[in-house]
């Protein structure tokens with residue numbers, strides 16, 4: 278009983294940790310054509326257009342969640358299977374796989390009280406159902422039977438008594454918590470002491486990003502007294518790269534717990550394995566890679582003068598870090614270069630000059646030509662909807678008077 282309660286409590290914790298983090302911003306660009314078409318259809322246009330629109334997968338699945346978000350139901354998100362025990366699952370883009378747990382399923386034993394809790398969890402999962410990414414449809418049995426086994430995918434393996442039962446279909450939201458949150462990520466890379474942290478602070482101040490330094494997260498993990506602490510400390514002392522799963526878990530957690538959706542990930546990925554693992558676990562591909570290019574002598578001088586009491590800022594470790602950077606981290610930059618994602622900055626210049634170059638990358642092209650504040654963006658949105666409707670009315674009139682047809686889905690299809 279206590280064990281099950283712990284598990285259920287853990288699931289609750291896991292859920293509250295994830296639910297607030299998976300917010301989805303309704304994207305105006307996505308909504309506008311649909312809104313315009315719908316407004317047009319119900320006011321001026323043919324009703325079959327409105328019907329087709331209402332029945333479209335976009336409206337059925339995506340729009341409700343977007344609207345729920347827009348009206349403040351930001352916590353109605355759930356990305357992982359509620360039956361997966363917390364801490365023992367790893368989410369990837371396409372499936373939720375259990376790691377670190379020997380049992381492939383959860384056994385719910387006979388106890389009415391437990392059964393009630395189990396149903397509540399499923400019930401609230403229905404409420405927090407995410408409309409966007411789902412693959413597996415599985416069954417939810419709500420009945421008076423008392424003993425059954427459900428596997429981690431919600432598949433019913435064994436049903437001993439079935440007096441009366443009903444079922445509902447639950448869609449499993451797949452993908453990492455992060456892929457649902459869909460954060461914008463920029464990797465900030467460069468040699469040790471190239472000025473990544475310094476420039477990240479400036480970017481945070483001017484452009485509202487959240488700075489996540491992989492090194493800082495690892496150092497915080499050591500301080501927290503975690504079981505990995507000693508291993509991480511030894512790796513850092515030797516200038517070696519900490520195993521991907523440790524760093525990725527910390528990054529995932531930091532992103533999920535943060536309200537912001539724009540992140541600078543500083544000092545990660547440090548090798549090809551880091552890069553591939555991060556992309557496959559989180560499904561996140563960086564917008565671009567900010568690469569601070571700086572000669573080794575300058576970096577060495579800066580690190581030796583940093584005076585932040587870092588254990589690895591001594592000449593022996595610094596040399597090891599340089600070697601690891603050349604051998605393992607540069608190939609990551611080469612990889613992103615081949616994808617045309619690298620934005621190289623000459624980091625040997627003074628701080629202010631480096632930031633001028635950085636700024637140019639973060640200022641949107643539109644804002645450089647025609648800076649728009651939020652109110653103007655709203656006006657533009659309204660104008661865009663109006664223009665869309667105007668366009669549809671024009672098509673309708675044109676179809677009617679020049680082609681002699683009503684503007685219905687059929688006539689549009691016939692016309693095409």
Ligand SMILES: Nc1ncnc2c1ncn2[C@@H]1O[C@H](COP(=O)(O)OP(=O)(O)OP(=O)(O)O)[C@@H](O)[C@H]1O
Pocket residue numbers: 467468469470471472473474475476492544579580582583584624625626627628629631
């Ligand atoms: N452009 C610059 N010119 C001179 N000094 C700089 C410049 N940028 C940063 N520094 C200084 O160099 C030191 C290292 O900078 P910073 O911590 O930002 O580097 P980093 O790339 O984040 O290092 P690490 O990878 O070790 O975390 C700091 O003392 C910082 O004040």
Ligand SMILES: O=c1ccn([C@@H]2O[C@H](COP(=O)(O)O)[C@@H](O)[C@H]2O)c(=O)[nH]1
Pocket residue numbers: 469490491492493495512513514515516517518519520524543544545546547589598
């Ligand atoms: O992704 C990472 C980031 C850092 N490390 C280890 O931490 C130290 C210090 O990193 P800084 O970016 O200089 O703060 C680094 O030398 C590595 O040992 C890591 O393993 N993986």
